[in-house]
Amino acid sequence: xxxxxxxxxxxxxxxxxxxxxxxxxxxxxxxxxxxxxxxxxxxxxxxxxxxxxxxxxxxxxxxxxxxxxxxxxxxxxxxxxxxxxxxxxxxxxxxxxxxxxxxxxxxxxxxxxxxxxxxxxxxxxxxxxxxxxxxxxxxxxxxxxxxxxxxxxxxxxxxxxxxxxxxxxxxxxxxxxxxxxxxxxxxxxxxxxxxxxxxxxxxxxxxxxxxxxxxxxxxxxxxxxxxxxxxxxxxxxxxxxxxxxxxxxxxxxxxxxxxxxxxxxxxxxxxxxxxxxx
Amino acid sequence: xxxxxxxxxxxxxxxxxxxxxxxxxxxxxxxxxxxxxxxxxxxxxxxxxxxxxxxxxxxxxxxxxxxxxxxxxxxxxxxxxxxxxxxxxxxxxxxxxxxxxxxxxxxxxxxxxxxxxxxxxxxxxxxxxxxxxxxxxxxxxxxxxxxxxxxxxxxxxxxxxxxxxxxxxxxxxxxxxxxxxxxxxxxxxxxxxxxxxxxxxxxxxxxxxxxxxxxxxxxxxxxxxxxxxxxxxxxxxxxxxxxxxxxxxxxxxxxxxxxxxxxxxxxxxxx
Numbered sequence: 001x002x003x004x005x006x007x008x009x010x011x012x013x014x015x016x017x018x019x020x021x022x023x024x025x026x027x028x029x030x031x032x033x034x035x036x037x038x039x040x041x042x043x044x045x046x047x048x049x050x051x052x053x054x055x056x057x058x059x060x061x062x063x064x065x066x067x068x069x070x071x072x073x074x075x076x077x078x079x080x081x082x083x084x085x086x087x088x089x090x091x092x093x094x095x096x097x098x099x100x101x102x103x104x105x106x107x108x109x110x111x112x113x114x115x116x117x118x119x120x121x122x123x124x125x126x127x128x129x130x131x132x133x134x135x136x137x138x139x140x141x142x143x144x145x146x147x148x149x150x151x152x153x154x155x156x157x158x159x160x161x162x163x164x165x166x167x168x169x170x171x172x173x174x175x176x177x178x179x180x181x182x183x184x185x186x187x188x189x190x191x192x193x194x195x196x197x198x199x200x201x202x203x204x205x206x207x208x209x210x211x212x213x214x215x216x217x218x219x220x221x222x223x224x225x226x227x228x229x230x231x232x233x234x235x236x237x238x239x240x241x242x243x244x245x246x247x248x249x250x251x252x253x254x255x256x257x258x259x260x261x262x263x264x265x266x267x268x269x270x271x272x273x274x275x276x277x278x
Numbered sequence: 279x280x281x282x283x284x285x286x287x288x289x290x291x292x293x294x295x296x297x298x299x300x301x302x303x304x305x306x307x308x309x310x311x312x313x314x315x316x317x318x319x320x321x322x323x324x325x326x327x328x329x330x331x332x333x334x335x336x337x338x339x340x341x342x343x344x345x346x347x348x349x350x351x352x353x354x355x356x357x358x359x360x361x362x363x364x365x366x367x368x369x370x371x372x373x374x375x376x377x378x379x380x381x382x383x384x385x386x387x388x389x390x391x392x393x394x395x396x397x398x399x400x401x402x403x404x405x406x407x408x409x410x411x412x413x414x415x416x417x418x419x420x421x422x423x424x425x426x427x428x429x430x431x432x433x434x435x436x437x438x439x440x441x442x443x444x445x446x447x448x449x450x451x452x453x454x455x456x457x458x459x460x461x462x463x464x465x466x467x468x469x470x471x472x473x474x475x476x477x478x479x480x481x482x483x484x485x486x487x488x489x490x491x492x493x494x495x496x497x498x499x500x501x502x503x504x505x506x507x508x509x510x511x512x513x514x515x516x517x518x519x520x521x522x523x524x525x526x527x528x529x530x531x532x533x534x535x536x537x538x539x540x541x542x543x544x545x546x547x548x549x
Binding site: 089091111 | 314429430432433435436438439440441442443445446447448449490493494495496499
């Protein structure tokens with residue numbers, strides 16, 4: 001049923017997010033090439049692929065942090081950058097300076113800065129939005145704590161709260177299920193369902209293929225290029241996985257498939273260890 | 279009470295005190311970003327890079343502050359240029375420019391007749407030689423810099439804490455970073471007269487690092503840092519007056535004592 005509803009949505013409503021044949025690289029190294037896909041209203045998309053496949057790179061490009069060597073990204077049919085703040089991004093935990101002197105409340109309030117105006121004070125609406133996001137993530141009681149004093153899961157929830165406070169149309173989360181406690185994982189998954197009801201598009205990179213297959217509407221399988229994009233049933237077939245994971249994939253005689261991912265997910269820092277696209 | 283008031287009977291002491299406090303506060307506030315963004319080495323480099331500008335202004339009989347200002351902005355922006363698109367790492371670029379500018383400055387100054395005195399004034403400051411005109415210049419420039427820092431509090435906070443958020447909120451991060459470099463350069467220029475180029479970096483880093491140990495949020499950190507900067511300047515100048523120590527050193531050592539005090543307190547509280 002869900003599939004049917006989505007395909008109807010795909011044909012009638014303008015796409016929230018449209019990636020057209022993009023190529024991204026650092027100096028001479030190409031990380032992503034010939035990548036095209038379209039994400040409809042409020043879809044939950046899992047972005048999967050081996051380490052170094054370019055998942056973080058894709059997200060950085062979607063927020064406008066990396067220049068495109070080719071192609072374009074359209075949001076609501078318009079070029080990236082011509083909108084104000086309709087994309088929110090939850091970074092990987094390694095990307096944040098946890099010793100910076102800010103409280104949880106400060107971090108979440110930053111999500112409101114663009115809407116409140118860079119030179120203006122927070123309005124009652126801004127403060128309410130912050131409060132609501134904090135409560136939704138179950139960290140209202142931690143509002144006055146320094147961000148550095150929290151546990152890893154709590155820190156992630158603080159950044160999720162900030163993303164919600166931004167009231168985005170598209171939410172990007174980079175590895176939110178890696179190295180966090182069960183509560184945070186559950187809160188994150190519940191948030192994904194809630195966002196879908198609000199018609200917010202969510203793209204989540206993950207190594208957890210079970211979650212990708214069970215809790216998402218669409219799966220984007222990447223390995224420098226697009227391997228497959230569609231419902232989990234369409235994407236998670238032997239040919240696609242073999243193409244994405246190469247020798248890390250073992251197909252057993254009884255139909256069971258194993259994927260071995262050796263390295264921790266700091267993919268973009270170690271991409272030189274992996275095979276490059278020629 | 280008399281010992282407090284006696285130095286103030288001299289006009290040069292009044293001017294010196296005023297200049298030191300202004301510089302103390304300004305350095306301390308800009309220093310907050312220097313500490314949080316890890317720009318201490320950059321601050322030091324800019325301070326030394328000012329030297330050739332000052333020397334040229336001196337030889338041409340021009341205004342030292344103007345010469346320093348031009349040199350500082352040129353160096354700050356060339357560091358940006360050298361490191362653009364990752365051609366050379368930032369600390370390498372800083373190291374090269376820092377040494378080159380310092381050498382050029384010393385070379386220029388060594389051609390002067392009153393070499394030793396002038397060099398020591400430029401390197402370590404001459405707070406008691408501050409003129410009324412200097413006060414106006416220092417004060418005016420400081421007000422402008424502090425005003426910009428106050429107005430851009432939120433953008434500077436975001437680009438310092440989370441560059442990715444800055445991108446999603448569509449902030450012109452590159453422009454803001456360069457503006458911050460220019461403000462830092464101007465701050466160093468302003469502090470030239472009181473603590474000199476070799477100690478300016480200390481006034482940028484030490485009060486802010488002390489405040490970092492005592493506070494948990496950016497705005498309180500800035501305010502505490504400013505207070506420490508002002509206090510160090512006042513206490514340092516009195517120490518300089520009564521013990522006949524070079525004023526720049528006295529101010530920096532006072533700030534260092536406060537840092538050590540805060541550091542010990544922080545350690546004790548944790549254990």
